[in-house]
Amino acid sequence: MAHPARIEPSIMHELASQVSDSRSNLWSEIRKNGLSVLNSSSFPTKKIEEWRFINLKPVSRSEFVPIEDAGTLPAIDIEKYFLPESDRSRLVFINGSYHEKYSSIGGLGKGVTVGNLADYADDQHVKEYLNKLVNYENDVFSAYNSYMFEDGAFIHLAKEAKAEAPIQILNLYTDSSKAFIANPRILVVAEEDSDVTIIEDHIGLGDNRYMTIPVSEVKVKQRAHIHHVRIQRDSIDAFHFSRPIAYVEKNSEYHSYTITLGGKITRNEPRVIQEAEEVDFTLDGLVLIDGDQVADTHSVMDHRFSFAESHQLHKVVVNGNAHSIFNGKIFVRRDAQKIDSFQENRNLLLSRDGLVNTKPQLEIFADDVLCSHGATIGQLDPEEVFYLQSRGMTEEKAKEVLTYAFALETIENVKVESVHKLLIQEVYRYTKANSKPKVMA
């Protein structure tokens, strides 16, 4: 299959002539759908409201080549990214392709199916849900993923199945001489009363430019519980456009925590859609950026039925010339009563040249709801810095401790111990490097 050279409107047209045969009817159908969206949508620009704060020219002007022409280096020393808890529940993808030899499945107990999507093309759940849940209007990125992806993570939990260990979906991106595009894909179907924890990790092994477009579709059926941690540690020159979408049924719970550390430009669009009454979901985020990094979160929490509890704590630390964008949409439909929704976006600016755009967006059509929201942008409180200094800490150390404390709140609920530790280390590494405010030219 030919690959497009650039992601531009003109290229989308070029794609139309390149549909190749696929190994299954399902894939060719998905590919057709992706292509039709690609052909009818244009690459976003600042003229579009949803994209007005983010400059995508570095993306549209990049030259991307097919992965086989990108001069990728082998992935070495990757064992250090394996979670000890997921010793027998790990899927490894390198530049979007599944690698069985690094993967390890089978330690999850009865009723849990885990594997490469490409090997489950005939699975009834794959047929029923794959590409049916993803729903991003006129979105070239998810369409491109649908057009291109071949491998992906498939997780199915039968009724009452409890995954005995957290499932690690490890996405590695290798160093390369030219820029390439990876299309990771995830489908999770959790049947009634099932329970699973998923750790989705994206790691850039070099400092090279690439683009990754992770798309994940999650179906949480009645009384099922999903704990979903997403860690973005891409290369410092990478572009990351993620589209994780979850549908929550009656009495189910979906808790997601997204930690954004790497990448040059990140656009994260998590969505949770309520499909019945009495659900509980979380869409937390932690963003730690520096230099010229741009991290943009556009989220949707769509309350369509009564009795929902939803939480969104989105915390951001900005240093250098970095730029954070947050747009959190909370919809409460007309018949969705007794909704208890909480949204808070807190931004900590460590430098003068950092930039934060925040836009909580509540659209409430029901009358008996409790929706609180808040957005703050601030610096470290000098009184707090003085307090710690008066206890003997240097100014630098005090700032480091306070930044660390600010960030820590969002990862407290991550319940896999090694991941919690890893995130604490990442927060510590960031605060250590950023306790001195930088004035960039």
Next chain:
Amino acid sequence: MLELKDLHAEVEGEGIEILKGVNLTVTKGEIHAIMGPNGSGKSTLAKVVAGHPEYEVTKGDILFNGESILELDPDERAHAGVFLAFQYPVEVPGVTNSTLLRESYNTIAASRGREEMDPLEFDDYIREKLELVEMNPDFLGRSVNAGFSGGEKKRNEIFQMAVLQPTLSLLDETDSGLDIDALKIVSEGINKLHGEDDAVVLITHYQRLLNYIIPDKVHVMIGGRIVKTGGKELAFELEERGYDWLESLATVNGEAK
């Protein structure tokens, strides 16, 4: 130990002078009380000695053990042995009391040439100190001051003082917000901690703390100056007569108080 010489200070960048020539000498082994009405500059005095960056010293000097500490950062003053118990202790969610204390203790110990302690040794050491202020050991694992009641925060300040072993303790309205039982515990703690080699400066609005801690000297501060100094009996006099009779002392030379 502490010598303030004609100390003038203002809020940085605002040009409003708050301390208007404070003279004070505290010798080791002593307890001093600084009393005065609201807005007299008592708390500012404590913060200036501790090195709060919000204030700028425009004139005069602060000598600690004979050397000027004006150029020292707050942490360097802490290393030298200065401790400020805050009137409004700051909440630091995400940092536990034991982490803060170990970090502080070891930094201060290192700068004073004392042995640092490893976490286990330190744990034994602080548990002992906890008893002094009758605090539950659970509290070591809690975030610094986060969700503490007013009284717990004040006790925590004295607990920190016990752990860090400063030579000069400035206690800024440590008695406010304490009920009578807590006041007793805190006062007894301070009395036990105080010895021949350190000094304590109590900043207080009320005389009641001085029922439990007997000061060697009592100073009255009005309008940014110390206008009267006496023994412990001065506190009783203030309790009876208020501050009005001293107001005239604050306007000598026709300057505003």
